[in-house]
Amino acid sequence: xxxxxxxxxxxxxxxxxxxxxxxxxxxxxxxxxxxxxxxxxxxxxxxxxxxxxxxxxxxxxxxxxxxxxxxxxxxxxxxxxxxxxxxxxxxxxxxxxxxxxxxxxxxxxxxxxxxx
Numbered sequence: 656x657x658x659x660x661x662x663x664x665x666x667x668x669x670x671x672x673x674x675x676x677x678x679x680x681x682x683x684x685x686x687x688x689x690x691x692x693x694x695x696x697x698x699x700x701x702x703x704x705x706x707x708x709x710x711x712x713x714x715x716x717x718x719x720x721x722x723x724x725x726x727x728x729x730x731x732x733x734x735x736x737x738x739x740x741x742x743x744x745x746x747x748x749x750x751x752x753x754x755x756x757x758x759x760x761x762x763x764x765x766x767x768x769x770x771x
Contacts, residue, residue: 667751669696678748686757695757702752710739 664670667678672692680690683706686697718732 664753664755666753668754669694670754670756671696676754678751681748681751681754683744683747683752696754697757698752699755706740706743706747710736710743713739 664673665675667681668675669689669691671689671694674689674691676690676696681687683698684703686695688694689696714732714736717735718728721728721731723731
């Protein structure tokens with residue numbers, strides 16, 4: 656019952672079984688098994704890279720322009736980074752991100768089956 660590649664899966668829905676996943680069961684930062692079909696699903700790499708760039712960029716920029724001494728601005732930057740990560744995950748859990756099937760590195764590797 657897989658969906659075709661050109662069709663979009665609604666937000667918060669498993670792309671393998673097409674059943675909605677409760678927002679509290681979605682793990683945003685890494686892959687996780689679907690509670691219905693147990694396929695590994697997760698958010699896209701682009702989504703996770705955007706999260707890292709946004710939270711780190713905002714924390715560094717805010718700490719840089721705070722006008723505090725170096726040590727204090729480093730501490731402020733680290734604290735802001737943690738706070739922004741938690742805030743980002745909370746907001747995204749409300750919106751429910753699009754999920755995609757997780758492909759491990761073993762699936763990308765091709766062999767010639769010479770051992771058989």
